[in-house]
Amino acid sequence: MSAWLKLVPAWGWSVVGGLVLAALIGLGQQIRINSLQGDLATERQARLEDAGKLGACRTTRTNLLGQVIEQNAALADLRASAMERAARAKDLQQQAEVEAQQADQQAQLVLQERSPAGADVCAAASAAFDAELKRERGL
Numbered sequence: 581m582s583a584w585l586k587l588v589p590a591w592g593w594s595v596v597g598g599l600v601l602a603a604l605i606g607l608g609q610q611i612r613i614n615s616l617q618g619d620l621a622t623e624r625q626a627r628l629e630d631a632g633k634l635g636a637c638r639t640t641r642t643n644l645l646g647q648v649i650e651q652n653a654a655l656a657d658l659r660a661s662a663m664e665r666a667a668r669a670k671d672l673q674q675q676a677e678v679e680a681q682q683a684d685q686q687a688q689l690v691l692q693e694r695s696p697a698g699a700d701v702c703a704a705a706s707a708a709f710d711a712e713l714k715r716e717r718g719l
Contacts, residue, residue, distance in 0.1 A: 686712065
């Protein structure tokens with residue numbers, strides 16, 4: 581068999597050895613690539629899931645932002661209506677105070693009226709109240 585080995589020059593064996601070495605390295609790389617394909621597919625799937633979650637989060641954020649804007653508008657409307665009610669209540673209170681003062685003045689006038697001397701007190705009071713009612717009603 582050594583005669584067969586001598587038929588091939590030394591540089592040929594170097595080439596064959598280099599080719600065998602290159603084939604072994606290529607085979608090792610192919611095995612490595614095949615083993616990493618599963619990891620790559622897993623990572624791609626994880627990134628796709630993350631992208632889906634990110635999209636869902638962005639959609640939720642957009643919805644929540646819209647709801648916050650609506651709530652802020654509703655709060656502004658509530659504040660404006662509260663201010664209007666407070667102003668209206670203040671006006672009504674002032675009007676009620678004026679009416680109360682007028683009623684108090686009228687009551688004071690009724691109380692200041694004197695009944696004629698020797699007259700029946702009940703009849704005089706009844707006549708005073710009747711006169712007051714006529715003045716209030718404009719009769």
